[in-house]
Amino acid sequence: MTFVNHYPKAARIVKANFIVAFVALAIGGFFGLIQALHRTDVFRGFVSSVEYYDVLTGHGVLLALVFTTFFITGLYQWGVTRTMEREPENSTFSWAWFLMMLVGTTMTATAILGGLVPGSGMSAAVLYTFYPPLQAHPLFYIGAALLVVGSWLAGADWFWTYRKWRTDNPDARIPLQTYMVIFTWLMWYLCSLGVALEVVVLLIPWSLGIVAKIDPLLPRTLFWYFGHAVVYFWLLPAYFVWYSILPKLSGGRLFSDPLARIVFIFFLLLSTPIGYHHQYADPGISLVYKMWALIMTLVILLPSLMTAFTVISSMEHGARQRGGSGYFAWMGALPWGRPAFVGCALAGIMFAAGGFSGMVNASLNIDMLVHNTAWIPGHFHLTVGTATALTFMAITYWLLPQLTGKELKFKGLALAQPYTWFIGMTLMSNALHRQGLAGVPRRVSEPEYAGINYEVPFGTMAEMNWQVAIGGIILFVALIFFLVVVGGTFWAGTPATNVDDTIPPPLSGPEHSPEILDNLKLWMGVAVVLVLIAYTLPLAEMVMDGLFSPGAFPSPV
């Protein structure tokens, strides 16, 4: 008896979310392969260099927004259901938010793919950041708005379950997994308000032709108000896995439940007021606010370093229980033959490397060295592209038997997949970082220019291009491995007899921490105050000109 037997309604919702996530992952991943070959000039036969931007938008939106959101809603539905020990309060409501997200995704994807169909009259080559003056078909924005609103309703569903649970358990501490879900979603409500305002108030009227011109800075600022916090929207579910499941997969127990709670509070407070660090090169934002963002960004390194300590110590606990010893040799005692563990652990190692390049991005001065270069995709393929994506894929191997009641198929392929992904990403990401240092721009389809010779710090351009192309191919192969394992388990898995689904209690539990950590109103209140401090004056200054003024026409006109 496992999750699907205890909570069949919730299991169906989780599976539906995962299926949409994996379809988006398949299409978006294929687009990534096209990009890796096209940009490096290894093969430019899939699409033209103009259509490249439709593919680039599809890659970004389908992976960074659709795959992540659907996987997260599925994962969190699982976590809330199992720790609250309740089915969703109303299945119709749960399916309503899922369908709203699905309809929104279909609209947005249609607008993007329309750009690849001659005569469709649709185009949305606006990249995943989608701020003006690039303009998409209205369907793109309306679909994106539905996706976000659907995710808000998913959160409402879990708060509903939590309220019911609280009525039955007035004095109990919030179970850790539900605690993490709640704090992620409080952060999500706070930050996604920015992108919702941007899309509904500014971009939809503009794309419908109701207003002709738009102020480029205001929607851009509203996007980045959301755009850095969304990074933590991707990352916190990976932390959810690393804190609550990875210690068990390592053979140990979570070192400290209170530390996990403090980390999630930090992210609620600090994720949103730091968006300006994506706008270091923007005129129109005061240096004072850029400095504020710099300081807050360096402070937000703290909860990630606390996570490194807690997660590594939990893994060490597992390794020592498995007979490991020494300062470094204990790592050899970890279960490197279990796909779910391997994926999470390799994702963590990649995230540590991404932490370094993130520190460079966050620095007001050194950022100028890498701003808008290939360094940036090099960085976020380590964070969202591996820390998040590989963790999600890996934990799927552990969750699928619980959700389907079936044994995982093709376990050898499942074990090879995270190692393959790790090798592919090592090749691609190191080369992208180094290309960025040489000044190679990000985003463009043909980054070679007549008369320009990039000054490469070490290595050669040809070598880096080959690493990007070969890395991209290896990553695509890893993606195929994953899809085969998941598809095989769904459709051809044999019934499981003994599903591994328990999570041992932490070494140090919530009883070792003050109850104020569970005070949702307090922490949400502080988060709102920090946002008001960071954003009131700059936004007021931009709005005082008029919402659409000073205006620019769509580009390209």
Add this chain to the structure above:
Amino acid sequence: MSTESAPSEASAPEADSERTKEISLDEFEPYGTLAVTGSYFVLLLVLYALLYFVEFAAHAPHIIE
């Protein structure tokens, strides 16, 4: 299915069967974690210094003579 319950040998066969001992909070000395996180911290400092002094400061705007 249990909620963050004590480990069950019956339902968690793979991981638990490879466990050789139980280590409590008081017995656990995470000096391996200290070694790994300390090494990572040193690596961060070295890489950051490399980026700052070699890649950034050495290429800062300067007067061409």
